[in-house]
Amino acid sequence: MSKLFEYEKQREAASAAKVRALEALLIEKGVIGSDSVDTVLGHFETVAGPFNGARIVARAWVDAEYKARLLADTPKAIAELNLAQGMDGAEGEHMLAVANSPQVHNLIICTLCSCYPWPILGLPPYWYKDPVFRARGVREPRAVLREFGVPVSEDVEVAVWDSSAQIRWFVVPERPAGSDHLSEEQLAALVTPESMMGVALVHLPAA
Amino acid sequence: MKLQHYLGGLENLGPVNLETQVFVQPWEQRIFGIHTTMMAESAHLTGALPRYPIDQLPTAFKNDWTWASLRTGAEGMQPFEYFKFRYYEKWLMGISQFFIDQGYIDAEELSSRTEHYRKQPEAALPDLPNAPIREQIVRYLLEGDSGLRPLPAPPRFQSGEVIKVADPEAVDHTRLPGYLRSKPGIIVEVYDGAFAYFVNTGPDGIGEPMPVYRVAFAASDIWGEGKSEANTTIYADLFEAYLQPAA
Numbered sequence: 346m347s348k349l350f351e352y353e354k355q356r357e358a359a360s361a362a363k364v365r366a367l368e369a370l371l372i373e374k375g376v377i378g379s380d381s382v383d384t385v386l387g388h389f390e391t392v393a394g395p396f397n398g399a400r401i402v403a404r405a406w407v408d409a410e411y412k413a414r415l416l417a418d419t420p421k422a423i424a425e426l427n428l429a430q431g432m433d434g435a436e437g438e439h440m441l442a443v444a445n446s447p448q449v450h451n452l453i454i455c456t457l458c459s460c461y462p463w464p465i466l467g468l469p470p471y472w473y474k475d476p477v478f479r480a481r482g483v484r485e486p487r488a489v490l491r492e493f494g495v496p497v498s499e500d501v502e503v504a505v506w507d508s509s510a511q512i513r514w515f516v517v518p519e520r521p522a523g524s525d526h527l528s529e530e531q532l533a534a535l536v537t538p539e540s541m542m543g544v545a546l547v548h549l550p551a552a
Numbered sequence: 553m554k555l556q557h558y559l560g561g562l563e564n565l566g567p568v569n570l571e572t573q574v575f576v577q578p579w580e581q582r583i584f585g586i587h588t589t590m591m592a593e594s595a596h597l598t599g600a601l602p603r604y605p606i607d608q609l610p611t612a613f614k615n616d617w618t619w620a621s622l623r624t625g626a627e628g629m630q631p632f633e634y635f636k637f638r639y640y641e642k643w644l645m646g647i648s649q650f651f652i653d654q655g656y657i658d659a660e661e662l663s664s665r666t667e668h669y670r671k672q673p674e675a676a677l678p679d680l681p682n683a684p685i686r687e688q689i690v691r692y693l694l695e696g697d698s699g700l701r702p703l704p705a706p707p708r709f710q711s712g713e714v715i716k717v718a719d720p721e722a723v724d725h726t727r728l729p730g731y732l733r734s735k736p737g738i739i740v741e742v743y744d745g746a747f748a749y750f751v752n753t754g755p756d757g758i759g760e761p762m763p764v765y766r767v768a769f770a771a772s773d774i775w776g777e778g779k780s781e782a783n784t785t786i787y788a789d790l791f792e793a794y795l796q797p798a799a
Contacts, residue, residue, distance in 0.1 A: 352636075358670065359666075359670070360579050360641060361577070361578070361579035362666045362667075362670040362673065363644060363662070363669075364579050364582045364583050364644055365579070365582065365666075365669040365677070366662055366665035366668065366669050367583075367647070367648055367657075368582055368586060368677060369665060369669075369678055370651075370657045370661060370662065370665060371586065372677060372678045373678050374612050374657065375610075375611060375612035375680075375682075376593075376611060376612045376613045376656060377586065377589045377590075377593075377611070377682070378680060378681050378682025378683075378686060379677055379678055379679050379680045379681050379682075380681040380682065380686050381585065381586075381589040381685055381686065381689060382582055382585030382589065384585075384589075384689045384690065385584070385585040385588040385589060385689055385693075386581055386585050388689075392694075431693060434692075434693050434695055435591075435693045435694075435695075435696040438700070439698065439700070456559055456560030457556075457726075457727065458619070458626070459639070467574070468574045469574065470571065470572045470573065470574055471569060471572070471574065471639070472569050472570055472571055472572065474639045475568065475569040475639075476562075476565070476635060477565045477567070477569060478568045478569070479559050479560065480559050480560060480561065480562035480565055481565060482560075483560040483561060483729075483731060484560070484562075484563065484731075484775060486781065487781045487784070488781070489568055492568050493568070493570065499782050500783070501783070502783050502784070502785060503781070503785070504784075504786075504787060505784065505786045505787065506787050506788075507560065507729055507786060507788040507789075508789070509727050509788050509790065510727060510764045510789035510791060511698075511743070511747050512743075512789050539572065
């Protein structure tokens, strides 16, 4: 049988040992430091992450003028908020927001790889990188959205944004009905990465 | 036709995967961190905006390493292999092979060290922190590597214009999604400035600074009437080299 049809029997243990060996050798040879990988990972826990996007969305929900500015000039509107430095840093140099409405539902995709707005959303979840989503999202986005639990009626336009050059797109989802009593901070807590890529709606917590 | 360039539109793949974790195995974090460190140390950053003084960084890494490096590797895989391995498995394969090919490590030592950690998964990593590299990683993540450059010439196309997507020779790496080749679209935005790409893709046409356009495509123009979902628009950002006049 061809090697193509063979997997390492303990696939994850083999990869874990190989990546550790690679990191050890790169440290010994002075290519990276022993604190390099943890520095990268720490950035995505404290500086860049979906907690930033959630704050942007919540502000857009409570302030219609802010939302208009966000859609007209996304980087400038993001800079208005008191977020961490670096919101126009790596993989966020050119970000643009699109808003869901009763007329249009937006879906963000990267069919060629996995482009994603790092500073405000962190790193892409597995579903976004999986070839099945990337293949089907442009061909049958409504069917894909149904699988994610987001049926979109035929009188609502579906807009699919394929991130193929410099722009990193994100979605301002619709504010959930009946959320008038919630503060901006409480609203931000409801916003998920999936809702900011268009594959989820934002729901009120079950009472 | 290279399959990875034509992923968009493939049918018969079954249901989408709904996994929301970023890393589905803990080891995946390590290869992501190695890759991002390499991007922060990439020699090309001396010419980036901002000008990072990489030539003064105390690292043995002397190559260019950008998204284009990783993408070129993934696009060059045999398609069967591409589907067989998970996202970060492909990164681990590609990045390990890069360090072997470039002579930073040899295959034998990687293999014997892997055996070592296989037998002792908890064995420690060497303890050699490097503060200047740490600072460069943070600076790179905060300041990025924008491709925005001054326009070398006025844009060839304008907003509202109908265009036809080019169909250049398939090379190792492209930023033109295959399903858009030869399709008609309408320009809805001409982005300000020009955008360079990390590498020159040769006959594919990108690399030097050029205008980028946001192009709207009716799904029915891409997949055909009756073969596409109703009321659906696909937007793509396309470098000028990928566009032709409609007629």
